[in-house]
Amino acid sequence: MTALDNVLPYSRYLARLVEARPALEADISRRLGQAPDRVALADHLAAQSLTEDSLKPALRHFKQWAYAWVGLRDLAGLAPLEEVTETMTLIADLAVAKALEVIGTGLEARYGAPRNARGEHQQLIVIGMGKLGGRELNVSSDIDLIFVYPDDGETDGERVISNFEFFSRLGRQLISAIAEVTGDGQVFRVDMRLRPNGDSGPLVCSFEMLENYFITQGREWERYAWIKARPMTGQRWEELEAIRRPFVFRKYLDFGAINAMRDLHAQIRREVAKKDMANHIKLGPGGIREIEFIAQVFQLIRGGRDRPLQIKPTLHVLPLLAERGILSLAGAQELAAAYRFLRRLEHRLQYLDDAQTHRLPDKSEDQDLVARAKGYVCYQALLAELDAHRETVSQHFEAVFADPNRDGHDLDRLWQGAGERAVEAFASLGFREPEAAAERLAALHAGGRYRQMAQGIRERFDALVPRALAAAAALPNPDETLTRLLDLLEAVSRRAAYLALLQQYPQALGKVAQLMGSSSWAAQYLQQHPILLDELLDARLLDTPQDWVGFRAELEQRLEEVEPDTERQMDLLREAHHAQVFRLLTQDISGLLQLEKLSDHLSELADIMVDKALRFAWKKLATRHRDAPKFAVISYGKLGGKELGYASDLDMVYLFEDEDPDAGRIYSRLATRLSTWLSAQTPAGMLFETDLRLRPNGDSGLPVVSLDSFRQYQLENAWPWEHQALTRARFSAGDKAVGEKFEQIRIEILRQKRDPEKLREDVLAMRQRMYDAHATKGDEVEHLFNLKQDPGGLIDVEFLVQYLVLGHAHVHPELCGNLGNIALLRIAAGLGLIPAERAETVRDAYREYRRLQHALRLNNQKSRVERISVLPQIEAVCGLWRVVFDR
Structure with missing residues (x-):
């Protein structure tokens, strides 16, 4: 008894084949422990001397040999599903390529090579569709093909014919070589109905014809079909992909695809019911097609914006949907398990007689064979697991495709x-x-x-x-x-x-x-960014903590994928930023984020956006003298103090340290480009309003300055308020070494010993100017309080802290830390610079002011409240102000 005797009873076709070709049994027995691969299959085919006359029998013998190898391994329990479907795909790929080579050589000998107007040699691109395109071919499948060629023109031989005629002849002969039933059988049945205009359309079409068809006549079901389109032969695939991709994958989130797919499935269901196909494991309820529909509808919806979802194999799509929260992890695993079960059952149905069937058998003897081939003791046990899988698939399918509006609404x-x-x-x-x-x-x-x-x-x-x-x-x-x-x-x-x-x-x-x-x-x-509606479908919206390391890496990858498309990269930055802001907003409104934590997240997000914009803006400069710029973005104000709000501007200064003689000119261009990347309005909106007025010499200064120039300016020419601003400045993005040197300069400036009385006068004079310009005036003073500008408000707290830092950092270096006003008040109290009790009440007041200001801004209201509602906070801040400034 050979190793095959135990499995041959499960396939009448293979048993007949082995009986007819005794040498095949010995060959496969030797190979049974080894998985087929492209090299082994290709070598076997190449060993045969192929001519136009010998092509058909050779291809059929090759198919039988390869089919027997993978089929008997599968029935023996040695081959996973992926091996079987990949091997069947390889058989088709190699057979089509070899047939095309032999037939094409003969046609070119008669008519010459097909060429376009530029004299370039043209080749037929055979596109595999369906399971062939997805490298998921089943063991008794037909193959869905489409024939395309790049350009019109004519052949260069003595008997000139058009490229269209040449490739039409090539296509017809290719179909015959593969699909004609001879004494040796056939290689594969060939189905050409997915081509433009189906059976009524021409057999082949040029790129231009295909693109025009997509634009003018392409239907929703064709988008679905073209998801799996895969070029198998020829060249210029990138041009073909540039035609296919925008037809299949929309730039926007295409939720309309659900209705289109629902309608397509309803048509299939009607056909199934009409033909009594309840036992059809592909098209029946809970069958293979429903799993494919679930995977592919989300590819249609999101694939245009999420490039990884454009992959073809169904089993590769499902885990991606789980990663994105579109399906639950358990749901994706259930669907994958059902898909594997159904596909392996499909193969055992087809092994019986090499028939393209998906129906459960009616004959008891066939039922018994299929059950045992699947490893079950009886057919009823097989049916029990099959029904469980189909029920699971149906539940998931209904969850995705059920029409929530079919019963109308009370209103x-x-x-x-x-x-x-x-x-x-x-x-x-x-x-x-x-x-x-x-x-x-x-x-x-x-x-x-x-x-x-x-x-x-x-x-x-x-x-x-x-x-x-x-x-x-x-x-x-x-x-x-x-x-x-x-x-x-x-x-x-x-x-x-x-x-x-x-x-x-x-x-x-x-x-x-x-x-x-x-x-x-x-x-x-x-309303400004309706694309964010999609975020509301993610069940993890409120539960998932922010993973900024992962977000940074993922954003980098997505930006690299579309390099060098500047417009798309700018849109990607905006879309990613809006989505993260929206996630924080929903968590904030749900009461899941403290304000300080929210500001930390928004500040971290802004740093990431600035960093990526800087990195990719640099790559776009025509003149670059190094791989990475020695350039740093220094943030001030809200971003510098990590107190960023939802709609805060970014106050920034650009610095560089580079000995190259053209560095100043190059980095000035980079600074201009970076500001454009951050603040330009694109179809996806805007990232940030940017403010560069804190740079040396303000609006009249250079857009970017060297570290040495910045230090010299701060030591010799800066106004006292510019040193106040330095207390809330930090490195945000760019070259870390430049950022570290900036921090050294910042600490050097903050630790200068200052005349206490002069500092006091300067700070009070600056604060008075702000009072005069922005504080509440007139009769409103008695009733309303501006949380930010009025005496006893937020700016008073900030000025108190800045005064303490500038006045005492030369003795107490711990005051130089950019830790935020609340932490610095605690440090100052610990150093004995202010009374601890007063410091604590002001810390509480600052928190309350920020909370109130945040709540008002969430409803687009000015930062003003009834004065009486915050009297304790006003008194606390004013009390410390009097202690510190002796007034």
């Missing part, structure tokens, strides 16, 4: 027009100003923007508005929330993808309502 009539009863309806829903709400809704319904919507968009809009009404009514402030929600829906109404997202995911609409009800600034931010 549909209110949106469609309740007339005089609308006010009453809004009142019953808890709106405080039902008349205003009814008028707003009626104006929207009668407005030009709504009436001009395309039918499909209007249907989505009609489904969303009643749900927005319900979401607003469920919150404590329904009036404000509804106004903000309707503003958002109007703003995104021209972008069907955003409406589709909110329509498909009602939980996202609920989160939007909560966010907008909590903060008008958040509502405005979301």
Whole structure:
């Protein structure tokens, strides 16, 4: 008994093949412990002398030999699924390439080589589609092909024909070589119906024809099909990819793909029901196709913005979806396990007679063979596990593709027009100003923007508005929330993808309502950047701590992937920044972040953005004399003190240390380019407003200065307020060595011994100028308090700390640390420079002021409160002010 005798009963086809070719059994028996690979397969094919006459039998014998090798290893339990599908893909690749080589040589001998107008040799690109394209070919599959060639032209032989005619002949002969049934069988069945215009279209098309077809006629299901398109032969694949990618993968988040895929699946389901295909493990409920749909719909939705999702194999896509929080890790693992089970079962069905079948067998003897080939003691045990997997797949499929709007909504009539009863309806829903709400809704319904919507968009809009009404009514402030929600829906109404997202995911609409009800600034931010709606689908939005190391590395990778596309890189920076700000915002509004921690995160995020902008701006300079610039970004103010808010400007100074004679000119260009990268308005918005006025000599100074010039300026020409600003300055991005030398200069300046009386006069004079320019004046002084500008407010605390640092750092170097005002007040008290009790009350006052200021800014309100509400804090700050300044 040979090693094959135990497995041959599971495949009648292989048993017949081995019986007909006795030498094959001995050959495969020797190879059974070794996995097929490209080298072994290619060598076997190359060993045969192939001509046009011998091509067909040679290819069929090659297919039978390779099929027997991988099939018998699989049935013996030696081959994982990936080996089987990769080997079947290699068989197809090698057979197509060899056939193309032999047939193409013969055609060129008759007609000459096909050339374009520039005289360049043209080659046929055979595109593998479906499972062939994804390197997932099953053991009895047909192969889906499309034939494309780059340019029109004609052949250069004595009998001239057009390139179109040449490649059409080549394509027809290739199909015959692979698919014709001869006495030796066939290599693969060939299906060409996925080509442009299907069976009614030409067999081959040029790049130009293909691109025009995509633009003018390409349908949603073709986008789905072209996800897996893979060039198998020819050259100029990058040009082909530049045509395919924008057709398949949109630049925006394409949530409209869900509806298109849902419709396509519904068509398949109808065909399945019509043909009684409940036992079809590919197309039936919970089958292979549903797993593929789940993976590929998210590729269509997100692949244009998330390049790694453009990969082809289904088993590679699923873990990526889990990494991104699109599927749960358990869900992705369940789908992968089901996919492996179904694909291996599919193969055992097909091994029986080498038939392209996906139906469970009706005959009991075949049921028994399939069950034992899968390792089950009986068919019922196999069915039990199959049913469990199909049920799991169906649940996941419904979770993704179920139509949440199929049953309508209780408030549909209110949106469609309740007339005089609308006010009453809004009142019953808890709106405080039902008349205003009814008028707003009626104006929207009668407005030009709504009436001009395309039918499909209007249907989505009609489904969303009643749900927005319900979401607003469920919150404590329904009036404000509804106004903000309707503003958002109007703003995104021209972008069907955003409406589709909110329509498909009602939980996202609920989160939007909560966010907008909590903060008008958040509502405005979301309206400016609606792409952030996608963030609300991530279940980890509130739970996942910030991983800035991982974020920095991932952002670097994404920027490198699109190098040297400056426009896309600038957009990527903005999109990444907006997404992180939005995540922090949702955690902030949910009460999960203390203000100090929020400011730390926003400051770290800004540092990363500046660092990446600097790095890639440098790479774009035409004149560069080193790999990395000896250039540093120094942050001042809010960023320097790590107290950045959501919409804070960046106060920065650019420094360099470089002996190159052209360094000043080169770094001036870099400084200008960097400011553009940070503050330019692109389709994705803007990163930051930047302010460079703190550089030496302010607006009249150079955009970037050397370290030596900066030190000299600080020692000889800087104003006292510029030394105050240095107390909150730090290195943010660029060359760390330059940053370390800046810190040495900063400490040197701060530790200068100063005349106490002169320092006192200078600080008080500067503070008075700020009082005169910005403090509350007139009758409002008695009732209102500006948290930042008024006496006893935030700036007074900052000036107190700066005065203490500049006046005492020459004795107490610990005051030089850029630790923030709260920490420095504690240090000053510990040194005996201020009373400890007063320091503690001022620390508390500073925290409270920042908390109040932050809350006001979240709702776009000025930093003013009722004076009486903060009297204890005002008195605490003013009390310490009097102690320190003796007034």
